[in-house]
Amino acid sequence: MSGIVEKLSLYFEYPFVRYALIVGVLIALCSSLLGVTLVLKRFSFIGDGLSHVAFGGIAIASVLNLTNQMFLVLPITILCAILLLRTGQNTKINGDAAVAMISVGALAIGYLLLNIFSASGNLSGDVCTTLFGSTSILTLSKAQVWYSVVLSLVVILIFVFFYHKIFAVTFDENFANATGINGKAYNLLIAIVIAVIIVLAMNLVGSLLISALVIFPALSAMRVFKNFKAVTICSALLSVFCAALGIVISILAGTPVGSTIVAVNIFAFGFCFLVDKVSGGVG
Template identity: 75%
Template sequence: MLDKIIMYLQYPFVRYALIVGVLIALCSSLLGVTLVLKRFSFIGDGLSHVAFGAMAIATVAGLTNKMVIILPVTVISAVLLLRTGQNTRIKGDAAIAMISVGALAFGYLLMNIFSTSSNLSGDVCSTLFGSTSILTLTREEVWLCAVLSAVVVVIFVLFYNKIFAVTFDEDFSRAVGTKAESYNLLIAIVIAVIIVLAMNLVGSLLISALVIFPALSAMRIFNNFKMVTVWSAILSVVCAFVGMMIAILAGTPVGSTIVAADVVAFFACFLAGSIVRGARV
């Protein structure tokens, strides 16, 4: 087994896939804790469906660089989602459902009407559940992912205290002069960037798991925000690496295998947390 892993690691496309997968997992986990605590976990699900709709438009338009449409459309949708969610007539969960279902429906409709692909079902399935395109990344795509991931990490580190304050007590943050709306907007934009990065890795329908599961797993063991964030990042990176190696060795779908690894880690943390709490009692 070890010899087989070493053999695969000699191929550049495998190394590129692992680098991108680990970076995406790291970025996804950083803001997962914030989204869970703010009860806004499904924003990832809503934005991933928007990204699917944007990808459908880019595919119909015949663009080779789909990021030109997907990234700005997803970021704009994140801003609109935040603004709509603050509307007293349309609550946050309703806004997410509205945008999510609408974007998914229009995306699939466009691909059916205008697509020239001979395997439409395969294209849609690959977009929704992840595809092997993570194993065909070019060096330029790896660098783009690395730069965007570095930006996400730097933003999180620089504004960690503000994000912490807005997460736990938004009203108090406003009272002491913190521009809570601006930081909520920043969080939404960063999540939009993460969603776009993660589409090729796990697909539109599984992105939420990449954001939520590591945070929930870390919360089973730790109560401190910083420790939960750190362990969430560690678990996410380990699960992504293990999932991708299993997928490469066993020939299973990359996205589903990574999410399965996250699910196993969650139950392991749940059992460990139960044991620790029982020992304390």
């Protein structure tokens, strides 16, 4: 045990490890806050769809040789979040069909662009890194860390400031509209915030695993608690714990960061499931 502590102490002397932990915890916190709302509104797969859109944006940025991909990927992902929301409200195209259409299309176009225009000698490695995450979370620059901190704080402040409105729209949008709350505007706000979280999480877990970061903490918390506030707080704490533990395990064991965090979240869900079965859930 002392050997593990010494090894961790040695690793945390390096700034890039501290940067990874800070960004990982912030992303996990932001993901969990909106994750509860997405699960309750049955929008769970919007994260999956937008993550594929972000992959397409990264492919375009790579073809254009942009040094900071976030300035292109973020607007594209936000635009598609708005488009996804509008298309999902179309009576001719169901919400799940809209997600499938946009996500598969963006994934295919992104991979096609990389194959046609990429100058990289390791295309398969680049694609695998983008889809499943990599050690890029351990190579963050100070500027990237500050981007993540600022955007994370914006997400947290939006959630705290509009908490009651989001709560109302989540449980009964028709009633919320009747009380004067603009349900469409808040759905749009939720979609934009999720787009920001998706872009932030790309370096941490990769595009294919982002949905797990959004969904698992919420589902785990719902197994134990039954009211919205308790579920949100539990989801946030659990998500932060799983992210921090996953990053530490990844550093010690040399495993992929994103996959390790998701694996820890799966174990956490299993534990919460057992707690629910034994205790019947907490009020």
